[in-house]
Amino acid sequence: MSYGSAGDGRLSKNERREAAREKAKMLREQQRKKDLRNRVFLFGGLGVVVIAIGVAVTLIIVSAIKPAGPGPMNMASDGVTISKGYVATTSPAQPADADPVVPTPDYSTGVVDIQVYVDYLCPFCGQFESTNSEQIGQWIDSGAATLTTHPLAILDRGSLGTKYSTRSANAAACVANYSPDSFYAFSALLFKNQPAENTEGLDNTALKGYVGDAKADNVSQIEKCIDDTEFKDWVSASTARALKGPLPNTEVEKVEGTPTVLVNGQQYSGSLTDADAFSAFVLQVASEAYSTATPAPTPEPTVAQ
Template identity: 30%
Template sequence: MAASGSSQSAAERREAQREALRKQRQAELRRQRTVRTIVIAAITVVALVLVAGAGFLVYRAAQPEGPVAVPKGMSTDQPYLTLGAPEDSGAPVVEVHLDFMCPFCGEFEQANGVDLAQFVDDESITLNLVLRNFLDTNSRSGDFSTRSANAMVCVYEDNPDNTLAFQKLMFDNQPTEGSAGLDDDEIFDLAQQAGASDEVRSCMRGSTYDRWVDEVSDPYGKEVDNSTPFVSIDGESWGGNNMMYEPGALKATLTERLSGDASDSGGASDAGGASDGGA
């Protein structure tokens, strides 16, 4: 009887061990199912978020962006900032295309900026400034030309009288090509030095005129002449043979034009006339 009892106890122990192992396996299977459910749920949530986000982006992309913001007093398709005499006054119209990352534009400003500002102050010419941004790719930030042009328009809208002072300061502090360019705080500091109000900061932060530069001004400049600086007087290109970089040359041309002597010596002309004037 003792042997039989001992044998039964051993069987019971084996059965208990088997039962414990069975419960462990069941618990492990439940744990794995729980983990699997959580993982699947998480993946599903992430997928739904991604799908919703993609759908929102597609929806936004399909919506019209609305009209391009333009400064007060300008027509929606006007591709330049106008200073000096009214365009219908009969005064000579000087058009200058510039990009704030363009080193040659800086040279043009150094040679002619003061003279142009004087003609504008006297309202003896109409000055149209065409802002380009095609050199964005020449800055590490990838958008210096656009940000600078937007700031210029913000300054113009704030007070047109400060526009050329700001332009001069920008070229006086022009970064080298390939650099990140000035940041927005540095640009705004120059705008303040030119006389701009605090409204210009919010205008810059809102990238208010980025689209105007990108969709109106820059395409117009590209269509007329895809280079900077580009200068024309009454619709005719001026400044060939590096004449535009000679201090006093543009002043002399405009003085002659204003005096009624529209000779070919440095005047508004085709490339051949500019070459003759520079010889």
């Protein structure tokens, strides 16, 4: 039997022990570096998550405090007023959530002030419109009356998810904003072609078609406004104002249903399908305003004989 020496390629016991120590040290160093890298990745990942959460929270807060979009021009009173010659009264745009600017009417002029709060999906509004639109149009054309239309969105639930009440009220606001003198004709077309409740209502293509039929100006801008529902914030806010009340220049507290029809501030509660009944109410209110505004003649003094 022979034994090798230190120089024949074999390690001594001490050398093997030292090599094992070095290898263990190297493994520990590798593990330490690996743990350090993992901690860096972990904290880096947490940092990304924290940043993402922070961005999300910021967006939520910003969205919550974002002001409502703009309201339409020519509807500062939450409605558009049509006067003699079917000309709209102009007014600057208000923020959607701003209180309406409503002038105090002067009933002594003899011009009857008619206010209607409508939802373009409301069948009763359609009945009132088809019954009375001709005579109201004659009163407007002659200068005997003004008509202020307030488009509301109460019946969105009745259009199978398409929110037709909001879309049609927005479309009316778009016309009022970009071509106000076409509002009367456009509003009439919406009622003439009124869809039934519990249907999808008219699509945007149809709404845009009636813009052309109403001979509106700025058609491309109105069409974009309809597609973008540019005034949906205003529709929501003005509807909430009408439902909460009070209604300006009247003792009627709020809109409790559509149509709500006011003549010189007095609410009409008669038949929606009897033009004579509404005409009689208008004449009665107008005569009351005239008699109140016109002082009784002073009797001539009697001279004793």
